[in-house]
Amino acid sequence: MTEPVLIVGAGPVGLTMALALKRWGVDLRIIDKTAARTGKSKALVLWPRTLEMLDIQGCVQSFVDAGMKAVGARIFAQQNVLMHIRLDRVRGAYPYALMVPQSDTERLLEEQLALIGVHVERRVELISFVDNGDGITAVLRHADGHDETVNSSYLAGCDGAHSTTRHALAAPFExxxxxxxxxxxxxxxxxxxxxxxxxxxxxxxxxxxxxxxxxxxxxxxxxxxxxxxxxxxxxxxxxxxxxxxxxxxxxxxxxxxxxxxxxxxxxRKVKDYRQGRVFLCGDAAHVHSPAGGQGMNTGMQDSFNLAWKLAMVWHGQASPALLDTYSPERSAVGDQVLRNAGILTKVAILRNPILQRMRNLAVSALGRVPRVRQRMVDQLTEMDLHYRNSPLTLTSQGAARRPSLGERAPDIPLSVGGGGASRLHEILATGKFAVLSVAAAAVTLPDAVQFISTAAGAATDQNYEAGHVYLIRPDAYVVMSTKSDNTAAIISVLERIAAGA
Ligand SMILES: Cc1cc2nc3c(=O)[nH]c(=O)nc-3n(C[C@H](O)[C@H](O)[C@H](O)COP(=O)(O)OP(=O)(O)OC[C@H]3O[C@@H](n4cnc5c(N)ncnc54)[C@H](O)[C@@H]3O)c2cc1C
Missing domain, CATH: 3.30.70.2450 (Alpha-Beta Plaits)
Structure with a gap:
């Protein structure tokens, strides 16, 4: 049996990958060696950026309904509050940490998958695979002991911290x-x-x-x-x-x-999230301190990043070179998450009384500075993640200052176009780029790029700069922006992305 993508592992990261791929029209198999999903609560927090991604996948409400909203965090020392972080400062639709035990997150993802006809194949284990250059040949072991050889175009290793995929690639987990x-x-x-x-x-x-x-x-x-x-x-x-x-x-x-x-x-983290036709996602690629509660969230966002690219390449809408952007983008995010979680951990477990006192004084003082508090909120909630240095992010003349290139593209109500969508993220849900004009004439897209992009207009919004046109990726980051009289530059970028069609 040949499928476009074989997903190894049905933890939150593999399930997210399956959901996004299938919704964007890519067939797949998803296998897991265990007989049932985890019953443990493990990761408890879904942060606002992950909720935005689930919104783009059309299923955020089921998570919100199942979760409990935590609205802040307090750091105490000797029963005094050193810092109070309030999540109502989140600049988005989800100003809270949604508390959902990982067992429920996995259940909800599986339920969403079942609605679109995908079922996890359980007690099926990846034993080995070969990347033939033009596809993958993998050996899967079933519960009764028989081995099956399968072919797929790509393999997504979402198989956790002890990843068989990573070991088979001999990728150092440094x-x-x-x-x-x-x-x-x-x-x-x-x-x-x-x-x-x-x-x-x-x-x-x-x-x-x-x-x-x-x-x-x-x-x-x-x-x-x-x-x-x-x-x-x-x-x-x-x-x-x-x-x-x-x-x-x-x-x-x-x-x-x-x-x-x-x-x-x-x-620990791998350097390269990709080798040939094999991708590493989630704990298979990075593990770190639970401080900040970002492991699962980061992994789920690895999947969102890769899924739209795989879908465009699979449908022949974009050059395979698009897949080269996955590893540099997500590896940079992984480095940042590891660094931040490491700092949070080391600061929390200081034992030296003098250093503890200095820490407490510093945090208490910094906690009174609104800009510092805002930065902490943005970092914790992953709303500050960006792809400023990605090969996919393009500097352009007349670029807008907000959101700037490579930054998150907040959702915004649409006033015109959008193929019937009323919000920006509804366009992105189709797996297409959005060409968004803000307080400017809507762009007319040539036929040659309409299959990967949709044009829309919005009225003035504090998140966006009036008189500008933005090119926004399906995972809601700005690829480029320019003045509204220079839309030819955006169209030319879309033509280049589609060059592999
Ligand atoms: C105590 C604890 C608390 C945590 N708290 C948080 C938190 O608050 N916030 C947060 O974001 N993260 C947290 N995490 C981390 C989070 O649980 C992980 O980041 C998350 O589970 C990673 O998901 P994953 O899908 O990458 O891997 P996993 O959940 O490990 O799933 C991998 C799957 O692959 C399957 N598999 C492995 N090998 C094979 C094979 N050869 N063939 C077939 N299937 C295979 C496994 O059976 C498993 O189901 C916590 C973790 C722990 C342990």
Whole structure:
């Protein structure tokens, strides 16, 4: 059986890839070696940028309905608030962190996939593959032990931190395991604890983090020492309570645990997310500290980035060279996420009392500066991710200052054109580029590029500069912009992208 794309792994990243590819008309197989999806809550947060991507996939509402909105975070030291981060400062439609256990995220993605006729093939394991240059030949092992040889044009390795795909490519997973031990416990908490904000306690003995899940249920995370040796003993509720008593806010009692675990933090990443016809996405390409809760979100966005490019190339609408932009774009984002999560972790687990005091003073002072708070919000919510240095982002004469080249393209109501769409992101949902004129005459697109782009107009909007035309990618980033009397430049770029048609 030959399919355009074989997706290995049905975690959140593989499922997202399958959803986006199928919605954009690309057939696929998605396999997973496990018998059932995870029952564990693992990643709890869907950040606003991921929600925007799910909106473009037409399914964000089911996540919003299933989740709980957390509206901020407070950092405490000795029961004083050092910093209060409020997510109502998010410049977009989702001014909150949506708390959804990963088991539910995977269920919702699978349900969306079922609606468009895609089902995960379970207990099917990728054993090996060969990239023949013009396609992939892979060996899959089924539950009854028989091996199947399959051909596909591309292989997406979404198979997690221990990725078979990455090992087969012999791609180095460079980085370290941090010399610190951690514990997590999903428990019910009695006592005073914010149910719609994250609470971070920096104490002389280490950090204690409370993430609201639903009602009185919280995830408690703490570092439990700098020993380089992993503690393999099972975590007990008594240990969790002892940490709460020592480091938490007063009067908290933990009970009814549903998941308790020790873990170590790995900070590792591949350099190249692509080798030939094989792509690495999600944890297969990058793992890091859970500080900032960005692992799954970053992985899902890897999938959104790759899916529209694969779809355009598969449909013969764009040159295969478009696929060369996946690795540099997402590797740069991966570097940034690793760096930020690493800093957050190291700052939180400082043990030296003088450094702790300096940290607390600095954070308390910075927390009073609105611009710093805004930067933290943009970074945490991934709204500041950009492709400014991507080969796909083009400098152009008369470019607008907002959003600038390579930056996120916020959703905006449309006044004209748009092929019946009423919002910018509805155009992007079709997998096409949008050519958006803001407070200017709508652009007429030549037939030769209409199959990859749709023209639309919008009235003045504070996010965009009047009198400009923007070329926007299907994953809502600005490729280029120019003055409204220079639309020939945008059309010429579209013609170049389509040159492989
Ligand atoms: C305790 C914990 C807390 C976390 N908290 C957060 C958080 O708050 N926010 C956040 O963004 N992230 C968080 N993460 C990280 C998040 O869980 C991962 O980033 C996410 O699961 C990665 O998704 P993935 O699809 O890339 O990989 P996975 O979820 O690991 O899925 C990979 C899939 O591939 C399958 N597979 C592997 N090998 C093969 C093979 N050879 N053949 C077929 N199938 C195969 C596996 O069975 C698995 O189902 C947390 C992780 C942990 C452990």
């Amino acid at each position: 980085g370290d395991t941090l010399p610190s031990g951690w514990m997590l416990a999903d428990v019910e908490l009695d006592g005073k604890m914010s149910q719609d904000e994250l609470t971070i306690c920096w104490t002389p003995d280490g950090v204690l983090l409370f993430v609201p899940i639903k009602g009185a249920r919280f995830r408690v995370i703490a570092d439990v020492g700098l020993s380089p040796v992993a503690d393999e003993s099972p975590l007990t509720l008594e240990e969790v309570q002892a940490l709460l008593d020592l480091r938490g806010l007063p009067g908290l009692r933990a009970h009814d645990p549903v998941w308790m675990s020790r873990f170590r933090i790995n900070e």
